[in-house]
Amino acid sequence: MKKLVNSKQMKAIDAYAIHTIGIPPLVLMENAAYSVVSCMEKSISKEDIILVVCGSGNNGGDGLAAARILLNRGYQVDVFLAGNPAHLSEETATQLKILENLEMVIWNHLEEVNFANYTILVDALFGIGLERDIEDEQAAVIAEMNTHEGIIFAVDMPSGISADDGKVKGTAVRADYTVTFGEEKVGQILFPGSEYCGTLVVTDIGFPPSAVDSVASEFYRYEKMDLARLPWRRAYSNKGTFGRVLIVAGAKNMSGAAYLSALAAYRTGAGLVEIMTVESNRLILQGQLPEAILTTINPDLLDTTEEKEKIKQAVGRSDVIVMGPGLGVSDKAKKVLDFVTLYAQVPLIVDADAINIAARYFNTFPLMRGNTCLRLNELNNSLPKGTILTPHLLELARLMDQPASDIQDNLLKTADSCTKDTDLVYVLKDARSVVAYEDERYLNYSGNNGMATAGTGDVLTGILAALIAQGMDSFEAAKLGVYIHGLAGDVAAAKKNRYSMIASDVVNGLEDVLGGMI
Ligand SMILES: NC(=O)C1=CN([C@@H]2O[C@H](COP(=O)(O)OP(=O)(O)OC[C@H]3O[C@@H](n4cnc5c(N)ncnc54)[C@H](O)[C@@H]3O)[C@@H](O)[C@H]2O)[C@@H](O)CC1
Ligand SMILES: [K+]
CATH class of the missing domain: 3.40.1190.20 (Ribokinase)
Incomplete structure (x- = not known):
């Protein structure tokens, strides 16, 4: 049985890990970024030219950290900071500063970016913090991403998909892979979210079991091992043992x-x-x-x-x-x-x-x-x-x-x-x-x-x-x-x-x- 969570429940798991257990958010962010890169490395090569598209929240921070790890490992990678630089979360600002110190190419405006130059995209615009329909410039960014022909890796959620019910909020990225952190989200199982995720990869970024257990969720799904729930068939039995069905x-x-x-x-x-x-x-x-x-x-x-x-x-x-x-x-x-x-x-x-x-x-x-x-x-x-x-x-x-x-x-x-x-x-x-x-x-x-x-x-x-x-x-x-x-x-x-x-x-x-x- 796999527990599924909505955005509120996932945020509560994050908060427990950070505030009750004391794991710094940057540690979780680093783990998240490393898990994205290790998933990507199964499909990319050093010939690829990668663009990481980042929002201003922590999803964007994960993307910035992933860009740095890719750079460190010798990949060709640029960053497009599509979120408002004035609204960066604390961790995302830290990640951006590191990239600036590394003198990475960071685009700030859609007009500057030629998506055709890139063979791989990373979608780190919005994760579980998506609050309302995506409009205007952010919607234009997603439209560009969706016309791209290379592989798209989504960080945590395909941007625009609600983690709560799988609905498209305005518009959404159609990913080939979605690397999600800790627990599967309800919106990754329900349609259309499930389809926008592409292949879903669930990774461990260091949430302690107590953080996960601290949050009750009413949602779950079964997996193969749940077939063990089938009623046991007694050896000493007759047709009466296994019940009588009437079909009207x-x-x-x-x-x-x-x-x-x-x-x-x-x-x-x-x-x-x-x-x-x-x-x-x-x-x-x-x-x-x-x-x-x-x-x-x-x-x-x-x-x-x-x-x-x-x-x-x-x-x-x-x-x-x-x-x-x-x-x-x-x-x-x-x-x-x-x-x-x-x-x-x-x-x-x-x-x-x-x-x-x-x-x-x-x-x-x-x-x-x-x-x-x-x-x-x-x-x-x-x-x-x-x-x-x-x-x-x-x-x-x-x-x-x-x-x-x-x-x-x-x-x-x-x-x-x-x-x-x-x-x-x-x-x-x-x-x-x-x-x-x-x-x-x-x-x-x-x-x-x-x-x-x-x-x-x-x-x-x-x-x-x-x-x-x-x-x-x-x-x-x-x-x-x-x-x-x-x-x-x-x-x-x-x-x-x-x-x-x-x-x-x-x-x-x-x-x-x-x-x-x-
Ligand atoms: N410490 C943590 O909480 C961790 C968070 N992680 C990452 O952080 C993500 C959640 O981060 P956040 O809570 O910062 O949220 P997001 O980064 O998903 O997005 C929130 C930002 O987008 C804005 N926003 C929301 N909807 C919008 C819309 N429709 N149009 C324009 N702007 C919009 C919000 O005002 C906020 O600035 C996760 O999905 C995951 O990727 C991971 O780094 C693991 C640890
Ligand atoms: K995303």
């Missing part, structure tokens, strides 16, 4: 979603998977997945005791229930969901059309239109504890009755609204999914854009259900499930490619992920 899915002609969800649940280790669907899907599902048990319902007879009893029994024998994939949004589908919700005492995984049905239902009440809070409260009251909602951005927009663009631009704030006063777990699906429960925020770092294809969401529901069926707590299952899903997508992309892979390839990828082959 698949309207007429929509059996594919049910199939993918059920297949993924089996491939993630569920003992038994039952699919509740309409009779017309029976033959095809039996042919595709004979391992699944099928219960068929007649949507036209939902008011009869017989159909209700069928639903009640299926719900009663399950450890976890997936509802939504390929269900459609008809009144009959809603009725099925109402019965399932009424009888269920186990966690539900509410996906796709189940979310759309809830949104449509809320829209029928004038009081609930535009009232996100009321809608989320209502969900919390009507769903069993431990239930996971897995909306993608559009589904979430419908559910919350807010524009999708607002949600996309404020994913972390949206997570805060969703989890306020609730027992539900939210998986906010995006290129970097956020799993949120109470105050914790898991940011997922696995997966790739080949997964933006139909059916991968159905696969995710099956994975989550299987983990819960095997005894995992819902929040842990959601985090690990999202991580495994992304890794399986990475396996699929490596075996096929990002264009050709389809959802069933992601299911196939589970084999390598769960078999410890990655």
Whole structure:
């Protein structure tokens, strides 16, 4: 598990190291500069002509120190001090004085600099101290840097990317490498920040563990060693040991979603998977997945005791229930969901059309239109504890009755609204999914854009259900499930490619992920 920090938390770690432990800031700055240079030295040669572009804050100070180290080591290097010389931080002023004493070339105005003369750029304009949108001369500097053809190394952050949420503040440097210090920043994991970072290199610049531990952060991500969290499989076992999943899915002609969800649940280790669907899907599902048990319902007879009893029994024998994939949004589908919700005492995984049905239902009440809070409260009251909602951005927009663009631009704030006063777990699906429960925020770092294809969401529901069926707590299952899903997508992309892979390839990828082959 890797802790992630925002700018405030990183500044608190800096402050603890400096003021409580007593490490002089110049020592940290030197370490930072040496780590930038050692990363650069893997890609540069003495033939390169390097320009270090510096701001007036400590990020610029890191750049000035890196320029000196490069000069000392025999590289051809110039400096462009793009920040206001009247606003230099104390450490940056010290670094500048050293460079002046060394008689280095230091440009002060954009007009003086011919970027075409340089083969390598170092971006030390802004780091975690970025406060507002970049404009005017600084924006012009970044525009020049982005048209440059050589490698760009960013110091700590690509200038212009917010460490807090990965957003571009006005404009931002598109780096090839970002060398960051101490801890990974939230804005380096979320998009678009993640893309602007290029290859992210995290370096140790001497923050003592106590400085890092002094700051609590609600953000983290998983890495490969977290696969050890998978539920242990007892040797003395039978199919009952590994739990029973019910998948309520698949309207007429929509059996594919049910199939993918059920297949993924089996491939993630569920003992038994039952699919509740309409009779017309029976033959095809039996042919595709004979391992699944099928219960068929007649949507036209939902008011009869017989159909209700069928639903009640299926719900009663399950450890976890997936509802939504390929269900459609008809009144009959809603009725099925109402019965399932009424009888269920186990966690539900509410996906796709189940979310759309809830949104449509809320829209029928004038009081609930535009009232996100009321809608989320209502969900919390009507769903069993431990239930996971897995909306993608559009589904979430419908559910919350807010524009999708607002949600996309404020994913972390949206997570805060969703989890306020609730027992539900939210998986906010995006290129970097956020799993949120109470105050914790898991940011997922696995997966790739080949997964933006139909059916991968159905696969995710099956994975989550299987983990819960095997005894995992819902929040842990959601985090690990999202991580495994992304890794399986990475396996699929490596075996096929990002264009050709389809959802069933992601299911196939589970084999390598769960078999410890990655
Ligand atoms: N002691 C420390 O705190 C350490 C800091 N380090 C470096 O210092 C960086 C943080 O330094 P600072 O806090 O000085 O911040 P930055 O150097 O990131 O930038 C802050 C400066 O930019 C100005 N500014 C912010 N947003 C602006 C905008 N949109 N347009 C124009 N000016 C803007 C601020 O007023 C301030 O002068 C880190 O990212 C890291 O690179 C490292 O040297 C390690 C130790
Ligand atoms: K930077």
